[in-house]
Amino acid sequence: MEFKNLLIEMSDGVATLTVNRPQALNALNSEVLTELECALYGLEQDAGAKTVVITGAGEKAFVAGADIKEMAAMTSYEGHQFALKGQRVMLFMEKMHTPVIAAVNGFALGGGLELALGCDFIYASAKAKLGFPEVTLGIMPGFGGTQNLSRLIGPNRANEMIFTGKVITAEKALAWGIVNEVFAPEELLAKARETAAAIAGVGTLGVGYAKDAIANGLNMTKEDGFRYEASLFGVLFATADQKEGMEAFVVKRKAVFQGK
Numbered sequence: 124m125e126f127k128n129l130l131i132e133m134s135d136g137v138a139t140l141t142v143n144r145p146q147a148l149n150a151l152n153s154e155v156l157t158e159l160e161c162a163l164y165g166l167e168q169d170a171g172a173k174t175v176v177i178t179g180a181g182e183k184a185f186v187a188g189a190d191i192k193e194m195a196a197m198t199s200y201e202g203h204q205f206a207l208k209g210q211r212v213m214l215f216m217e218k219m220h221t222p223v224i225a226a227v228n229g230f231a232l233g234g235g236l237e238l239a240l241g242c243d244f245i246y247a248s249a250k251a252k253l254g255f256p257e258v259t260l261g262i263m264p265g266f267g268g269t270q271n272l273s274r275l276i277g278p279n280r281a282n283e284m285i286f287t288g289k290v291i292t293a294e295k296a297l298a299w300g301i302v303n304e305v306f307a308p309e310e311l312l313a314k315a316r317e318t319a320a321a322i323a324g325v326g327t328l329g330v331g332y333a334k335d336a337i338a339n340g341l342n343m344t345k346e347d348g349f350r351y352e353a354s355l356f357g358v359l360f361a362t363a364d365q366k367e368g369m370e371a372f373v374v375k376r377k378a379v380f381q382g383k
């Protein structure tokens with residue numbers, strides 16, 4: 124499928140999805156959000172796409188936010204629909220069994236930071252800048268930012284970022300646990316793809332169920348989470364990948380997983 128605002132490149136089981144609207148610093152308008160929803164849905168169905176890396180086109184930005192020029196004219200109803208559309212993208216990334224890594228190559232502001240937080244983890248360029256400037260525009264985060272940031276780093280730091288609108292450096296985002304690793308700008312994408320390819324090479328069913336257990340378990344009591352984990356663990360014993368992985372270990376050869 125051809126997209127107007129996205130590029131998709133496949134290699135070694137890794138799909139690199141680039142938000143490609145550099146003239147607006149890759150800002151998310153309704154069209155981009157619709158395309159992201161379609162693209163992610165397509166990648167989840169595509170057995171060849173074992174992991175996804177999301178990044179932004181150009182030198183300057185990952186995604187500089189939801190599109191302010193489009194939002195400026197929205198009615199309350201349209202604003203609500205716009206928030207629901209963005210939230211569908213973030214929630215879908217969480218529900219996908221395919222892991223999604225954000226490679227934050229520059230500004231990740233507002234909806235851009237929400238897109239990164241919707242991914243399973245974030246790698247950032249040393250020149251990345253992250254923040255939630257919504258309050259400076261008279262609004263608040265609307266694509267799940269209040270929920271995802273506070274769950275990730277706790278309410279106190281999330282409160283400070285969201286109430287002030289202050290933009291932080293990649294280094295601070297690393298110290299606060301928002302990003303997993305920081306790389307030189309020219310290394311970022313290769314490092315993200317390297318990790319994505321490593322994940323693509325292991326038992327992807329196990330990875331997908333682990334993602335499910337972590338994401339859903341966070342909303343459960345610990346005991347329910349343990350019970351949920353045990354049932355998914357049991358399901359894996361009905362798969363060819365479990366037989367292959369364990370047999371390969373026993374006979375000391377490299378496992379070849381098929382994702383079934």
Ligand code: DAK
Nearest residue numbers: 147148150187188189190191202206232233234256264265
């Ligand atoms: N939207 C639209 N266009 C944007 C944009 C954005 N978020 N960010 C940048 N652009 C455009 C600029 O307008 C400019 O376009 P032209 O004027 O050339 O046509 C072009 O990209 C280049 O930007 P600059 O000239 O400003 O570049 P600089 O290097 O000088 O500055 C900057 C870079 C990232 C510091 C600056 O562009 C900036 O401050 N951008 C806005 C960042 C921002 O405030 N982002 C948060 C947006 S609010 C909700 C749903 C969603 C959300 C909230 C609620 N519900 C419906 C409840 C989410 C909200 C947001 O994300």
